[in-house]
Amino acid sequence: MFPRCGCTAEPFLSFPPGPDRSGSGDSNLLSFSQMELSSSTQSRLHPPLLSCDHDCSLTKAKRARVESIIRGMVCTEQRHAGTPESAGESEETGQHLHLRRSFSHDCGGEEKPPLYGLSGPPGGEGARSDSRRKQGWRKLKLMSFFQSRPERLQLMADVFKSELSRAVSRSVDALFRSMPLLQEGDAAPQAEEKWSFSCCGAAEVQTEALSLVVQRPDLERSEAPSTLLCHDSSSEAEEQGSGRSSTVISLQDEEQRRDARWTSVKSKVNSRSVRSPHHQAVVEPILLESLKMESDGVVRSNLYALNEGLTANHLKKAKLMFFYTRYPSSLVLRSCFHDVQFTRCITSQLIKWFSNFREFYYIQMEKFARAALVDGRLDVRDLTVGRESELFRALNMHYNKANDFQVPDCFLVVAEVTLREFYAAISLGKDRDPSWKKAIYKVICKLDSDVPAQFRIHQSV
């Protein structure tokens, strides 16, 4: 059972920590630069790289060749996708990114063992290096195939993509099978997360559960600590300086790259047209890292995954968060949704969600305030918002449709304050001023509570 809100004892006027929200403009969001991790933090959180496999030096040159070919191909792809007349441009680039990601893991990653590549999970150590060599040559053939027949690229991209997702789901299955404690689990958090699993399809549950389960504990505090190995001498890496290798690109760099891609599509907020329908319908976990770590003689496999897009469950969670915070800061959003890759696109979408939530909220408030005025209620003290009130039912229906969440009392208090503010303003005729609601918004934005820890909990193994 999800615990009740603990904020009734504490007056709702307690302001959440963070930026000053009482300013006139009320730009509640922190700039991204404020959230950058320090490089020292990053290096602390980066897991140690593995030492070379025995065949590493032998295959290194080979892999370098493969990679240069791949990069050549990717450039070719980008030129194709970049032409204005190319139909379905955004979808293509998305798939190219996918391809590039899997390739860079499979072939480009130097010391890292390959991600479960196109031919499924690896067997033993020896078998793995052997199959890796074979994969390398298979890809060489594929590359030349692409270069001779670029028109088949799309087809092959589809094939690769489906292979990749099959491999992903196989490894996820294996992960679940290999961790019996996930089923037994910790009873309390599972129950707390009940609402987040109650209304979704099996596939979604699996990927969401994965993100809840497999993230390493130290990821919790860092939010974006994973590294992608990549041959890239971009200026971004150099800018970071402070002893960072130019071949190690942090997740933030990758984030910036995607952001650049996204902004180039010229969209203020997340646009459905930017992402393919496939992206919308299916949760695509991004495999950031797959490596074997040896500790106490036990070799264990670690697999990190983040969701690339927001899901129906994220929406549901956001709605429940609205009971606590109407104006969540970017930091709060990050702390509550760190199973998703935070790009500007994602951030904008979350912000837009809360904007929509507020819109509905204020519309209801105005509606009920006017209704109360028409009813002839003259004293604001007659205006209350209880759990049985019509107003509460309307709000609850919107933000907590399944009614499986205990709405905190602090929300009732805020709702009551809002209703009275609207009532007072309207009865004083302030609504003749086109911006009369702004004063109310300013009051309400100070009534945000802290989001309970349950929303930030990130189950990990």
Added chain:
DNA sequence: CGTCTCCCTG
């Protein structure tokens, strides 16, 4: 100029 919010629309 980019970002954010509000507002309107579908």
Added chain:
DNA sequence: CAGGGAGACG
């Protein structure tokens, strides 16, 4: 809920 315009802000 998302898209997009208008306006405010730093």
